[in-house]
Amino acid sequence: MAQHLHIAVNSRLSQLLKQQLLAEDWQTQTVAKTPAVMTMSQWWQQWEQQLVLQADLTDLTALLSPTRLSVFEAEMLWQDLLAEKMQQQPELRLLNTRATAKQLYQAWCFLLEYEAEEALHNHFKTAEVSLFLDLKHRYQERLQQLQLLDPPLLQSRRLDLLERLATHCEQVHICLHGFDELSPSVQQWQTILTKSGAKIEVMAALPLANEPKQQFCQAETPEQEAQQVALWCADWLDGWLKQSQSATQTSSVPCLGVVAPNIESVQSALTWAFDETFYQRFGQPLPLASGRQTLYNISLGQPLTQSALVQNALQTLQLALMPQQILQYEAWSDWLTSPYTLGDLQYRQQADNRLRKLQWASFKWPTLLAHLQKRAEEQDDMQAGDNLISNPLPKKLTKVLLSQSQTRLPTKVSLAQFVQQALTILKTFQWGQTLQLGDASRALNTVEMQQKEAFLQALTQFENCFFQANQASYADWLGRFQQQLQATVHQPQTQGWVPIQVMGMLEASGQQFDALWVMGLTDEAWPRMPNPNPFLPIALQRDLAMPRCDAQRELHYAEQVTHRLIEAAPIQVWSYARQLEDKEMLPSPLLSKGLSVAMEVADFSNQPYCALAEKLKQQASPLVWVEDAQAPALPLNTRVPGGTGILNAQNSCPLMAFIDYRLGARYQLEPVEEGLQANHLGTLVHHVLEVFWQETVTQTQLLALDKNALVIKLSDLLETAMTPMQSQYDAHYLALEKQRILQLILDWLVLEKARPPFKVIQTEAEHQLAIGGLLFNTKIDRVDQLPEFANQKLIVDYKTGRANVADLLKEPIEAPQLAVYLQAYTTSDIAGLGYGILHSDDGVKLDMLVAESEVLPSSRHAFSKLAEKSGGDYEGQAWEDFLQALQSEVDTLARSLQQGDAAMRYRDEAALAYAAGQLALRLPEVKWQKALNLEASL
Structure with missing residues (x-):
């Protein structure tokens, strides 16, 4: 009895053939034998196994020893x-x-x-x-x-041994399926077995009973092309479902094929169109749904390194095996907030938010952990809300990290030791186990389990690599393992009924469909562009017709594949997109050459496509425009968030204040950047000047310090203030920053020396002020007492950014924060207020508004001169009246905040650029509405 064997070009076709042959046998037999279907590589494995059992082992030395x-x-x-x-x-x-x-x-x-x-x-x-x-x-x-044997040498030795040990096999009938062309090694294999009496038949595509019905679709863009594919598939499924419901017998499940020369280029648009269309037509869950099943399968594997689960494993190994490696905070944050990291995700996200306040842009994680542990021990008596610098990491994760940081790893290890250590670490960090989010938890889903198994299998394979006897560092081993994962393509197995198969030209080899759509057929995509190997002579590659050697070979190959696809389905659509970004594309020459042979090709009528967003808009109730500028009122005597900053925002735009402060948009994740951030520079300057004036107190004592003593004093203060940063920043960088800040403060003190005499009576004084029915917590940087002006006070607000005291003189004021400070004192005691500017680029400046020019001769803003100016805004107005007017204006502003004023009202569009909730302000729509209103009023 002849032995029938079917060899398929790929595993996908192998599975399909096995199902088809079994189905045919079940129609005629009550007991069916599993058909012999395999790929070429499986045939060689089976041949070797039989050879080991039957042949003399001395003949197999060259094959089995290496x-x-x-x-x-x-x-x-x-x-x-x-x-x-x-x-x-x-x-x-x-x-x-x-x-x-x-x-x-x-x-x-x-x-x-x-x-x-x-x-x-x-x-x-x-x-x-x-x-x-x-x-x-x-x-x-x-x-x-x-003593190594690579794949091409193995194939060569197999063929030599097959020819030498070939036995008679007249009863063997081998059918080759899906081979568009036979490689030289397959041809040699065919020749050897044919000489031994085997019958080998290259199976051509079964001819269709009738001429295929073909249509040609010309889309404007790749997105439109994908949309037409999705609608066409949906219509097919819809028709099948209706037929199944009306038929007395169950009809066969349709098999629809979508094929493209470059599946990667169409995957995104096609997936989007499928998800939108199938959600609307069949209720298929959208991508965010957990564990969803789809009506389509895209035959496109991804490198294992693109899996979030695998990425977390690699990050975990990198942290544990290379603790002394410098980490960027974003890499640490990605690992810490991954759902696959040890510990409750909710607590880890909170920890990430708090750790960002440290501004450690690059660090060694054991150093960070030691810093957190040390500060936690020092701060045990602090309230939890203030304990920003203690350890916010979950206890379970902290325990594992501490243990890992204390583990002393050898400098170099063998491959087996690396793999064993990697498995131990992953087990310690409970990688790939139950995921925790608050009170809820879940196990890995089916796709994640497949990815985990593929990762562990790759690790096992890596352990058996030829360089296993070598000694290398953990970093080297991990780098090589990462390369293997990058080269390992993984595609999760689909489950259940999947009627639509999306694949490339090669994957479609030998398959039959009920209907087929071949897309992406531009002249650049099909035939493929030549891509000869640069390390072999081009002439040699052409002489031997090596793959991708020239345009002629690619055209011949494309013609073969196109002919095979023409026989793959009774109903076909062939398409291309005219426009690709800014390029106008032409159809593949094979569209006109291949489809017009002895058949009529009809033009495909494009269907109108309705995006999901548009559909939901159509189904929604008509929009009713309501101007809602009223937020909930704040109860009287409420302590408002953000201190006086919320008044600045309320003054710029009430809606911005509501979104940023009351809704909390400004409390988003703080970016972590290299170097001292502007707010950290401000904190340093404030701290040093605070301590300096607490010790120096008066201008007289400042003048008594010689230059060297002043430099030493400020250097010591800066050194103390910057000590906590030593574990965060490079010592050379800190030295440069210290020198820069020191010079900035020295320049500032030169201005202080030139002022009339003063005494610093308050630094960083905290006040709780009742304004407009609300309570504001504020801190005034500094208050000076002026002996020559009846001990009146001068309010100084330090700024390391840009500011202008003239904003107090605008109507309405644009510097409400300064005006708020007036609420802490009696207006008759105030001689002036303004900014002490220490700017890295613009230098230092005393930008003050004073009652009389004698208070600060260098000031450009003396109110007495403004009051004397004929026809000016402040002609004849007293200084005290002006201050009281500022207080009144701030009170009105605070009252509007308390009453819930949240109108989208602004004077300067530039002020909205820094809003944390900028998108929610919907500025373009507001400007559009204003334009419409203006047009209607004309």
Whole structure:
């Protein structure tokens, strides 16, 4: 009895053939034997297993003795050889090592596959070819030295052994499915088995019973093309569902194919269109739904490194195995807030928010942990709300990190030790186990479980790599393992009924569909552009018709695939998009050449597409425009958030104040940046001047200090203030910052020395002020007493940014914060108020509004001069009346806040640019409405 064997070009077709053959057997038999269907690589594995049982083992030495390399290992070996070559030839360092190693390995595979080594020597050798020949020689020496066998050499030895040990096999009938072309090694395999009596048949696509119904679709853009595909698929499914409901017998499940030359380029638009369309037509869950099942499957695997679960594993290993490596805060934040990290996600997110206030842009995590633990011990008696610098990390995570930071790891380890340590760390950090979010928890879903299993399988495979006997650092091993994961393509298995299969041209080999849509057929995409290997002579590649060698070969290949697809379904649509970004595209020449042979091709009628957002808008009730500028009133004597900052916001735009302060938009995650942030610079300046004036008190004592004593005093104060930053910033950077800030303060004190005599009576004084029925917590930087002006007071507000005291003179005022300070004192006691500006770029300046010019001769704003100015805004007005008017204006502003005024009202659009809730202000819509109102009033 003849043995029938089916060999498929890929595993997808193999599974499909097995299902089809089983279904045919079940129609005629009560007991069906599992059909022999496999891929070519599975055939070779089966052949080897039989050979081990039947042949003399001495004949198998060349095949079984060497250690076999995977493609990844072979590429790594080429990469190592290239790196050694770069040490000898520095000009090669411009090459991308990993990408170049892939090309070198491909050239080596082509050389063996096409048996082109002898022919290679007859061609002109470019620098690239010479480099390849040099590295090829070293590669072969390394394989022999280490007793290694890579995939192309393994294939060559298999074929030699097959020919030498081939037995009679007249009863074997092998059918090859889905092979658009046979590679030289498959041709040689076919020849050997045919000589041994086997019957090998390359199966062509089954001819269709009738001419296929074909349509041609021309879309404007790739997005429109994807939308038409989605609507076409939805119509097919809709028709099948209606037919199934009306039929007395269950009809067969439809199989729809969507094929594209470059599946990566259409994946995004196609997924979006499918999700929108199928949600509207069939209620398919949207992408955010957990554990959703879709009506389509896209045959496009992703590198394992793109999985969030795998990324977390790599981050965990990097943290644990390389504790002395400098981390960027964003990398730490990504790991800390990942759902797969140990500990309750809610607490970890809160910890991230609090740790950002430290502004550690780059650090070693054990140093950060030690800092947090130390401050936690020092701050045990602090209230939780104030304990920003203690340890906010979850206790379970802190315990594991502390244990890991105390573990002393060897400098170099073997591969087996690395893998064992990696598994131990992942177990310690409970990676891939139950995920915790508050009171809720969940196990990994099906896709995540598959990703976890693929990761652990890759780790096991990595342990068996040829370089296992080597000793290397943990960083080196982890880097190599990451490369393997990058090369490992993973696609989660779909479950349940999936009627729509999206795939590339190769994946569609040998498959039959009820209906087929071939998309993305521009002249640049199909035929593919030539991509010859740079390390083999172009002429040699053309002579032997190597893959991607020239346009002629690509055209021939594309014609074969196109012809096969024409026979793949009775109903077909072929399409392309005319516009790709800013380029106008042409259809593939195969559209006109291949589809018009002995058949009529009809134009496809594009259907109107309704986006989900548009559909929801249509279904919604008509919009009713309501001007709602009234927020809930604040109860009297409420302590408002944000201190006086909320009054500044209320003054700029009431709606901005409501969104940023009352709704809390301003309390978002603080960005962590390299270097001292502006607010940290301000804190340092405030602190140093506060301590300095607490000790110095009067201008007289300031003048008594000589320059050296002043510099020493300020340097000591800065050193003390910057001590907590020593574990955060580089010592050289801190020294430069200290020198810069010291010079800024020295320049400021030069201005202080030139003033009339004064005494500092308050620094950083805290006040709770009742204004407009609300309570405001505020801190006044400094208050001076002026002996020459009846001991009146001068209010100084330090600014390390830009500010202008003239904002007090505007109507309405634009500096309500300064006016708020007046509420803390009797107006008759105030001689002036304003800013002490210490700006890194603009320098230092006393920008004050004073009652008389004698109070501060250098001031440009003396109110007495404004009152004397004929026709001016303040002609004849007394200073005290002016201050009381400021108080009254601030009171009115605070009262509008208390009463819930939240109108979208602003004077200067630039003031809205820094709103935390800027998007919620909807400024473009407001401007549009104002324009409409203006137009209507004309």
